[in-house]
Amino acid sequence: MYVEFQQLPAHARVWVYQANRAFNEQELAFIQSYLKQAVQDWNAHGAPLASSFQIRYNQIIVIAVDEHQHAASGCSIDASTGWFKDLAFQMGIDFFDRSVALVQEDSLILFPLLGIKQVVAEGKITPESYMAIPQVKDLEDYNTNWPAKAKDSWLKKYFVTASV
Structure with missing residues (x-):
């Protein structure tokens, strides 16, 4: 319905x-x-x-x-x-593509999942970048936290800096 x-x-x-x-x-x-x-x-x-x-x-x-x-x-x-x-x-569209989606204004830029660490290292995705993450808990989570900043998503592990 x-x-x-x-x-x-x-x-x-x-x-x-x-x-x-x-x-x-x-x-x-x-x-x-x-x-x-x-x-x-x-x-x-x-x-x-x-x-x-x-x-x-x-x-x-x-x-x-x-x-x-x-x-x-x-x-x-x-x-x-x-x-x-x-x-x-x-x-002729793949809805099961596992690319990582960076939100750029009103469109997306897709990056292959396997190369995401390199994309972050190159600065194409920063902690403040908005990402169209595929997992959300419920509609409230979607409405309040989507898209998510990279630092608040599963990508956060790529922004950890080593301290001496």
Whole structure:
């Protein structure tokens, strides 16, 4: 059951899917239509899930569900993952890319995960850089701490300076 994203409670469960590139206007319209229908029909063992989605930076899709009404089951979570596999197939976009996303104004700059230590060493990501982190606790965490400063994310380990 689709609800407006802003109508979901702070405790709503959240999933963040990052695409390997930004969507153009036509793709954005297609994704919005696709996901609105998918979320409208989303259920767990026949019980409708009060859920919604939001697209950020034309490249990140956030799915949220109010689990106090009905909890998302393993099968329903698998179904939502299937949406992104289907969109990937139809559009040639990878929603399971493991790149690290630096927020630059209204867009993202992606860096390969395996080279992130070097990117930090080169100063391309600083402790104050905003990062589109893929893990958030709930909608309240998403609304208050996302995107996160690199120093407040899992990247903080790369900013530790040795003292003598």
